[in-house]
Amino acid sequence: MTIVTELDLPEFDYSAPDLTGEVYHRRLAEAAGRGWLAQGPLSYVVLDRESGEFFLRSRAAAFPGRQIAELFGAVTGRLWEQIDANILNQSGERHRRLRALVGPAFTPRAADRWRPAMRGFLQELWDAKATSCEFVGSVARPYPALTVAAVLGAPPQDAPRLHEWSDWVQRQFDVRALATELPRIERAVAEVYDYVEALLAERRTAPGDDLVSALLAAEEQGDRLSHAECVNLVLNVLAGGVDTTQAQLSHALRLFAGHPGQWALLADDPGLAARAVQEVLRYEPITPFTARICVEDVEHRGVVFPAGTIVAICAERGNRGIEAGEEFDITAERDPRILTFGAGAHYCLGANLARAELEEALAFLAPRMPDLAPDGEVGFGGVEGIYGLQSLPLRWSEPHGRP
Template structure:
């Protein structure tokens, strides 16, 4: 056995500022070609699926949220309270109890309940695009602008929008508001908070934007308390009301656990789906033949979502800390060692894995949502949101193509897009 620190490992810097787009994929492929393990800035990087599943499923590892927070001086305050209580950082019986309480709200059947609401939100957002297009068309007729925008009904054959702002950002926030029982008008605030709270997993943000993260956590704690108080007086058919019922039954759920579970759902269910939907449209804009297939048969939406999740996971690196000495593949990882499981390489480690193809027969196992006891609670809801969005948009956006370069975020936490300009043709028939 060799201690991991004694290995001559290739270096992979997941905090490099230029690590986005094809540069990111190319560098990962290069380092993975030298073996299954690399050295990162704060952790070792695990680069194949078998090894990734081992560390994600092992009872000798855990999510290192507390350890990472301490590295950046977060040891007290509301952010530390949230990190310490986060279901990702729980284990054993307490973790099983909390998942059992919140899990029924995120089964495939439970997620399907919200599909009609998802379609309503998509219709609302699409109608907003069409209205923007009409307004832009009127400006064009008045000589104020030369380009048709958004929706394609304003006198031009093409339409365009900045997709993140127009659809990808508001859509999951509206959905999570409905699931929680929060007013739809609160969706923009939910998105803002989710974006900042999620940055507790982003080492670059922890190093440079810690006060803003801490302020967002404090604000969202206050909001959740208000929402719980409202639902206690007027319960509904929503997750918050269900958790309050569990709290009132006594020992099943404490008030603090109830607050933190709602915060976990709010923080984890918005920014993630926004990022994955934006990457989906970016991928399809670059693969027009695949988009045409989906538009012709929206029933392919499930396979399309699976391929998007495989090809461009928005959680590229999932961390684990060794709670005790771990021996694997002839390597000793001492207690306290942190490993980052690379979903991007693990997902592509199949035949023709570097090709984006929604018709290909693929192994259904992905590392995008993790594995083992901490497999993502919201995976079914996210899949449903993405399926509904792709099935809705594909027939309405023929000839989808980029309308400028995307603006990428970093890969350290949630790998999203800050902007995605797109252009498409007006449908030849009503949809």
């Protein structure tokens, strides 16, 4: 057996400031061309699907949220409290119990019940007279915030605040942000804790048909959910369900603007929306690197990863490392397994809700935005945490008739 520290590995710097757009894809492809493993600044980078699934599913590997926080000195206050309580950082029986309590709210059937509301939000955001927009600010940012507000039972006018908090709280997974913007992240966490407490108090006196009311019912049963667990589950949903969908929807429209034939196919047949979403998720995952820490010595492919070793599973290479994987094609027959939502015990709880939001958005927009094309330079974000877009100027033609 060879210890991983003894390997001569190619280097891949996932914190490089110019690592966006096609530069990012090209460098990853070059690294993967030299093998399934690379050396990153704080971790090893796993570059194929087989090994990615192995580490994501391994019980000997856990999410290293606490360890990363400690590296950057975030070991006190509300941010540490949130990291320590985050369902991502739980394991064993407690993790199973928490997922069992919140899971029913995120089944495919549960997600489907919010589709009429999603369509209503899209209609509210749509300007039928326009033939151009900055898409991130106009649609991608407000749409998932409105949806998550509805799921939680929060007032729709709170959606802008929910988006801002989600954006900042999610930066706990971004090593560059932890190094440079820690006080702002900590302030956002404190603000969202206060908001969730107020929302719980309101729903306790006036319960509704929403996730918060359901969690409060479980809390009142005493032995199922503590108050602190209830607060942190709501915070997890709020933080994890807005910025991620915004980023994925923004990339979806960017991809289709660059592939007009694919967009025309979807416009002609909105029933392709589910396949289109699957291809967007595969081709441009907005969680490019998912970290795991080995909690004991792990052996894989003849290599020993000692306890304490951190690996970053690259969903981008895992998803693209298939036949014709570099082609964006919503009609292609592909293996449905992708790494965008993770795998194993910590598979993303909100995956079904996110898919429903994306499907409704693409089915709504494609017939209304014929001849979709870029209308200026794309503002890319970084790939260290959630890989989103800061701006996406688009233009299109007036549709022939009303969709």
